[in-house]
Amino acid sequence: MDKLESVRQKSPEDFLRDIGFPLDIFWDIAQKVSNYIKDQKEKRPITKRGLKARMSIENKLLLTIYYMRHYMTFARLGEEFNISESYANKIFHKITDILVKILKLKSRNELLNSELGTLLIDASEQPIERPQNKQKKYYSGKKTAYCKDSISC
Numbered sequence: 001m002d003k004l005e006s007v008r009q010k011s012p013e014d015f016l017r018d019i020g021f022p023l024d025i026f027w028d029i030a031q032k033v034s035n036y037i038k039d040q041k042e043k044r045p046i047t048k049r050g051l052k053a054r055m056s057i058e059n060k061l062l063l064t065i066y067y068m069r070h071y072m073t074f075a076r077l078g079e080e081f082n083i084s085e086s087y088a089n090k091i092f093h094k095i096t097d098i099l100v101k102i103l104k105l106k107s108r109n110e111l112l113n114s115e116l117g118t119l120l121i122d123a124s125e126q127p128i129e130r131p132q133n134k135q136k137k138y139y140s141g142k143k144t145a146y147c148k149d150s151i152s153c
Contacts, residue, residue, distance in 0.1 A: 003081050004059050019062075020069050030058045032102050033095065055083070055091070063088060064095040 007018060015023050034057045055063075063081055066072060072080070077088040099105075 002056075002059055004056065004062055007062065018069070019065055026061070026065075029099075029102075030061050033057055033061055033098055036098055036102055055081070060091045060095050064092050064099070067092050 007015060008023070010018065012023065015026075019026060037057065053060075059081065063077055066080070067074075067077060073085075074088045074092070075085045077092075078085045081088065083091075
């Protein structure tokens with residue numbers, strides 16, 4: 001069973017939790033991606049040659065959304081979709097480029113933006129290990145910890 005079939009069998013709540021939006025919106029986006037690819041093949045018939053894709057467009061879109069939603073490694077995505085790591089990477093980049101064009105975004109980074117109002121970063125200062133070679137460049141003569149800011153260490 002391919003990944004799309006296993007995800008489709010989930011309840012609507014579980015699908016929403018896994019993917020981030022409802023199933024009907026997923027099918028709308030998949031249809032737009034499919035239409036875009038067909039239009040590009042009609043504009044450039046030379047791209048029709050070669051082997052046919054092993055994965056459906058819906059599975060490729062699902063792979064891309066899984067990466068953006070869960071930040072899996074491409075090796076893990078490859079295992080999930082029964083493909084190689086490099087092919088998962090290739091699919092991700094191809095589909096994100098198509099999504100940027102379909103959704104009329106400025107760049108690929110806008111796909112990853114979320115509506116976070118606040119971001120909290122732990123920026124506590126960590127002591128720097130004492131250098132073994134050429135320590136005179138860092139050594140001040142004081143017997144304190146080596147930090148970029150010696151006041152807080």
